[in-house]
Amino acid sequence: MSAPQPHPLWPTYDQPGDLKTIESLALEDRGLPGSTYDVLARAAALWPDRPALTVLPSAEQWTHGETVGFAQLRDDVHRIANLFHQHGVRRTTAVGLLTPNTGLLPATLLAAQLAGIAAPVNPSLAAEHAERLLGLGGARILVAAGPELDPGAWRTARTVAASLRCSALFALRPVGAPGAAPALEPVEGVEVAYLHVAAAAQPPELRPGVVPPKAGDLAAYFHTGGTTGAPKLAAHTHANEVTDAWMIAANSLLDSDSVLFAGLPLFHVNALVVTLLAPLLRGQHGVWAGPLGYRDPALFKVIWKIVEHFRISTMSAVPTVYAGLARVPLDADITSLRFGIVGASPLPPAVRAAFEDHTGVPLCQGYGLTEATCGSARSFLRGHQRPEAAGQRMPYQRVKTVRIDSDGRWHDLPQGEPGILAISGPNVFPGYVVGHDSDGPRLDTLGTVRDGWLNTGDLARVDADGFIHLRGRAKDLIIRGGHNIDPAVIEDALLAHPAVTGASAVGRPDPHSGEVPVAYVTLAPGETATGADELIEFAARHVPERAAAPKDVIILAALPLTDIGKPSKVPLHLDAARRAFSGALASIGVAYSDQQIRCDLNDGRPMVSLPPVSDPGLRRRITAQLAPYGVDWAFTDTGSH
Secondary structure (H helix, E strand, O other), X not given: OOOOOOOOOOOOOOOOOXXXXXXXXXXXXXXXXXOHHHHHHHHXXXXXXXXXXEEOOOOXXXXXXXXXEHHHHHHHHHHHHHHHHHXXXXXXXXXXXXXXXXXXXXXXXXXXXXXXXXXXXXXXXOHHHHHHHHXXXXXXXXXXXXXXXXXXXXXXXXXXXXXXXXXXXXXXXOOOOOOOOOOOOOEOOEEEEEHHHHHHOOOOOOOOOOOOOOOOOEEEEEEOOOOOOOOOEEEEEHHHHHHHHHHHHOOOOOOOOOEEEEOOOOOOXXXXXXXXXXXXXXXXXXXXXXXXXXXXXXXXXXXXXXXXXXXOOEEEEOHHHHHHHOOOOXXXXXXXXXXXXXXXXXXXXXXXXXXXXXXXXXXXXXXXXXXXXXXXXXXXXOOOOXXXXXXXXXXXXXXXXXXXXXXXXXXXXXXXXXXXXXXXXXXXXXXXXEEEEOOEEEEEOOOOEEOOEEEEEEEEEEOOOOEEXXXXXXXXXXXEOOEEEOHHHHHHHHHOOOOEEEEEXXXXXXXXXXXXXXXXXXXXXXXXXXXXXXXXXXXXXXXOOHHXXXXXXXXXXXOOEOOOOOEOOHHHHHHHHHHHHHHHHHOOOOOOOOOOOEEEEEOOEEEEEEOOOOOHHHHHHHHHXXXXXXXXXXXXXXXXX
């Protein structure tokens, strides 16, 4: 008797060689749902009473989470979508979401995609920047954190709702909020109400006027970190999100009984695709951290207890989270944890080694970007790990490297030759939102897509097995704890100071956040009274979000230039790495001069060389102190660590 064949939706996919077999069947023959609403409806029909989501109120109250099943989640989505439709939301209308994670947010985002287009925005953005993004997307109504959940976000939401003349502003409460909700102050011309109250008056079935979306309809706008100017709005279709979520969910190491932990905010594509849509496809239970997510220091004190209690199978986080977890004592049974998913920034070998040695749990690295929906490459376990690579391309995506001339012409490079990484496939976005009128959004790829191929802006090489080996970021994004920061917003803020004549911001290696922003400036002649502290405070007041406030400002006589006179950030990246290491060593009583700590580039990454150290105990102390920084370094007489 022949062995049973895998279900078309769930092929065997746990090693690199499976890719060819998977792609022998056309994607359209796999029977994927057409839209994110179809994903939800399918889950509710197959597993109506199975737990879909448990949302925790906070790390301190992790035992008091609220759980909903798949059928209840569908009914909540129906009620909220009916409410949105009643307020004029149609297929090309955006629903703005300005809130940290909370109980009703997953249902609200799915309802926004059912009735119209979801437009989640980072709630920590300054009001004018949130308003620009939501206005660009044509948001008609706004859902925001209420005054109990995030007072700052609620103040911003009130300002934005009034300025954009939204028809309604709905507030979200924290999970398990005690007592009656506080009264909401009115906003002139805007209906203001609590979402759970307004949605409760709607039926649990879709009203006749609410037409479910098709695969090619727009599902969401996600703002990028941007490389020049302000962040851009990248549009996603339902097909983009469903196919990319399926590529991630088609993982033979997990099944329908697996439980996922989610700690990233839902204004990040990783949270939507990896920890919401992918589990919905498989009927998996998702456990969501409180509003602060991984940014809550208290979470690290109870994380292993949460893993034991819910029998967590995997979690998705950025490298700095795993660096922190490597130092958290194991005070619970975590044998349910099969592996950890890593994304947003490259995984330093020292972080991988520290986490895996401490927990015995392997890490599975991924690579992707918002313009390619979320994930484009994944790594493997079970003896198929290639830690030097970001991962193998996912099914039905194609990758190559190109050279782009100064006149914009693309030239394909031979396999294995480094160049700019380009991606094509069903996950490539339709474009950025560049305007909005009565017919809906106007989209433009702004030159990033050519003949279906997306210019990622990253330097890489691709081997014969489709594994992507990153060689550095062509973009100058500063990635702080997985959050993209455009250095231009820091530079623009500093250049607004009357004494500053030039500014350049870079990421400084940081053991907790991966990178933190620092800035280098030049001052007008005679401006000797202006100091670094004043500039740090000035920048903090003028950047669009707290995360972008520079940790340090260094005053130079001149900013570095290339040989042809263009600004160069390479020397600044190296100087920032040297300063980070010098400070880390000084904190353990090891002092080196600037000349003794040498910096260079190693395959596009900062490489720091230290003087020879003969004392084994001192070498161990230095190694332990520098390992979490994620920067290549070596003793000049011993080789890399």
